[in-house]
Amino acid sequence: MKLTDLLNKLFPQGHQVKVEGEVIWGSAATEAGEIAVIGTTDHAYIGVEIALALAAHVLDVMRHHPGRPIVMLVDTHGQRLSHRDELLGINGYLAHLAKCLELARLRGHKLISLVYSEAVSGGFLSFGLMADETYALRDAQVRVMNLAAMARVTKLPLERLEELSKDSPVFAPGVENYVKMGAVQSVWEGDLAQHLVAALQRPAEPDRRRELGLDRQGRKAAYKVAQQVRESALNG
């Protein structure tokens, strides 16, 4: 969905959302109150500049609008692949962004992310996946890598991966797979503004993605393994 259409559908009461390069920021009115909007557009590759700009907006919301919910609009093609970004320590910039979002959560800002176009790998990890809940539009794309590239890297036959991906949500791209694995709470269709209000009104919870993955039978091992490690007594 185009960003302009998305903003109009999400915020029928009006919004003050600006686009600077590939970075989106501003505020909007909803039935659940005023919210902050932070995100990216045009399938942004997240490099050090964008990571820093996103973090700046998160810090700004914390400083000037304590407690205001943050709606994160996700459209990223992944991290920018360049020697320069690595030289400057892009992983640190992305970690900084993740820390800013975690602090916002701790300070009582509800964090909701919506994948409205693409969500790929590192760019998704330090931004959209930091939300209390992540949602996606039906035609959005979520992935680490497409199957053809995966086949090359893992040296597994593409046909085999395609066959297995019909029954397994574990490695193939797709919003539904991320729903089954518990990372995407649900898919939004129809009245987006109503979905948003409902999400804003949900009480914030601790990270429940493993539990959801188990309930939905897409990620059956993670919940139990983490629980065993957390709670098992040691002998001797």
Add this chain to the structure above:
Amino acid sequence: MIGMISRALKHSYYEANARSRILGLLDPDTFQELLPPQERVVSPHLETLGVPWAFDDGVIIGTGKLEKKSVLIAAQEGGFMGGAVGEVHGAKLTGLLERALKTQTDGVLLLIESGGVRLHEANAGLIAVSEIIRAVLAVRTAEIPVIALIGGTYGCFGGMGIVARCCDTVIMSEEGRLALSGPEVIETVMGVEEFDSRDRALVWRTTGGKHRYLLGDAQVLVDDDIAAFRQAASAALGTSQALTLEALEAEHAAFAKRLEAFGECPDALDIWSRLGITAPQGLPLLEAAEFLEAVAQRRAG
């Protein structure tokens, strides 16, 4: 001669496997493993794909003592799928971090050696890394220090590169590498002109411990010696930095300054030169102690 003898007695962290790193770091006979290989908690997905699996899914976790302090410890095994994070591997790390919130521990040591997400279970791996990030930050919020140790053969890349920088302290050796996208990945996608992954000197001065220490991405630089890592980890146990708005605003200013100061630099040598280091091209050759002396007061930030 004495120098040579002490060098010969060093126990290389780089060449050790995950288990010997743990045993060398902790006080003798204090390591207790959680979900050891004999419990056979393995990846259900690798078997489906017909790919060899490991009884510990490539990560060893447990409890122990470091200089008599209680710690939780995890070590990724680069020898198994490059230490890549799959569903079970990731859940072991997340569970260990969450255990820190339930038990009175003095810190968590993460011996990271990983190429990032395991592509054979890519979605599960990506979500697992997200859960690890959240768990690291939750442990830090409880003011329990989380310490990343990086000095293994396979480096610390992908999502685990983000995890490392979420920790309170990063301890590296020069041999350690810390970045996001690996040089091979960048070369494959963007071309050899962008990043020549076979140019070892270039790779090391871009991602290696010395550069990371100079920029402030690593707080401690040690020799490639398990005893040196042990000493640094013990010292770091006392360092916990709460996530506060003031602290993150200061961090933000430092990252902005880094971008402004070095954003145009084509090579690490240019950055080192701008830091006021004389003869930057000689830095890669120095032992840790000589290096630390040469760069004293010259670090960024």
